[in-house]
Amino acid sequence: MAAHTQAPEPLPRHVAIVMDGNGRWAAKRGRPRAFGHRAGVEAVRRAVRAAGELGLTHLTLFGFSTENWRRPAEEIDALFDLLRRFVQADLDKLDAEGVRVRILGRRDNLNDDIQQIVENAEAQTRHNDRFHLAIAFNYGSRDELVRAARKMAAAAAAGELDPANLDEAGFGRFLDTADLPDVDLVIRTSGEQRTSNFLLWQAAYAEYVFIETLWPDFDKSILADCLAQYASRDRRFGAVKLNDPV
Template identity: 55%
Template sequence: MDGNGRWATARGLPRFAGHRAGAEAAKRTVRAASDLGIRYLTLFSFSSENWKRPWTEIEQLMELLRRYLRSEIAELYEEGVRLRVIGDRESLAPDIVRLVEEAEATTRDNDRLTLIMALSYGSRQELTAAARDLARDAAAGRLDPETIDERLLASRLWTADLPDPDLLIRTSGEMRISNFLLWQLAYAEFVFTDRLWPDFGRDDLLAAIDEFGRRERRFGAAVSAG
């Protein structure tokens, strides 16, 4: 979800105004996804690299997250949305971890839409943690290294109980993955848009889905000449 800062700068506003507008865009997108029957939506909310930003900006983003977790969970629950958070929770403040856990528990049984928030998330970090987990089991004799395959590695990822994404949408003209779901995006379709994230809405989501529908997904297989 890129472009919050540029959106604010273009309007002569502080960066935090862009982040607030980005939060509103996230709420619009969640509602639209739910209305359209999408079952899983992942939002890259805060990356492991984002901790390198100025501390004042980080504090503002964390406070925005606190407000979201306090004010929106009741609505998510009423709308049948389940919240899941993936990422390194040890890097988060204890009160935020508590709010996350409460939100996940409150919405656990909802099944209309699963909203996955990637928070303090980095895919290389996730893969490293999975490899370390497997190595510990192998060193302790609980696992034969020869049995490690794609399925077993995937079972140690933070997304172990979630399907791989079909579609990645990246806003604001950026055309890179930026350490996001590197394993899980192996066969996803990518759609790039110049729209800044705070301006993103239902029509943009529909346009991306329409583009996705025109793609021929081959998953590495050759196209039949017949």
């Protein structure tokens, strides 16, 4: 891809990234997977900074999936420790820069200290609106949809919701991403080309860009190139334009 120094128009309002390739990046250097995850955190910092510099307002990063519990215990522990360190080291700075932090995903099976970290991060930055950063952690889209359906059923049983009047916007209010715009662009690193149970509802009409870059090597120029690909596409949302051939 050609290098871009600034983001072309039109910009997506909401970009989501599947951060893939930390383990392979570490393996290429003869290091353990945890080494790659630490490098991946630095890439997160670069991505958040670059997104703001390029004019984006909403960024969602896929950090830990509901399926990742199948990984070795030591790797899971390392990932949770990185979350603790990231919040401790970066939260005050993000808050000062007007970044609102949201954590998407299931919480009831997380350790108490992680739940507290998540709640504190959201509470501290709730007043910010310059830039919206969502971290999908212990997240799976099917799990999110099931949890949303349960909440919706409970509201109906309590007489707070008439199912006959439910529409897509109403259902969306039960999702983890309530009040966030739909995803316009999904980027996946490391050459893999699948959705991996990520934001299936929210990305229903998103454009996808798959790149070979391993996540720890992700930077502003690569993000700008992905935005250029997005800007070059003709988004139709199921419609047909007047000049299109029949």
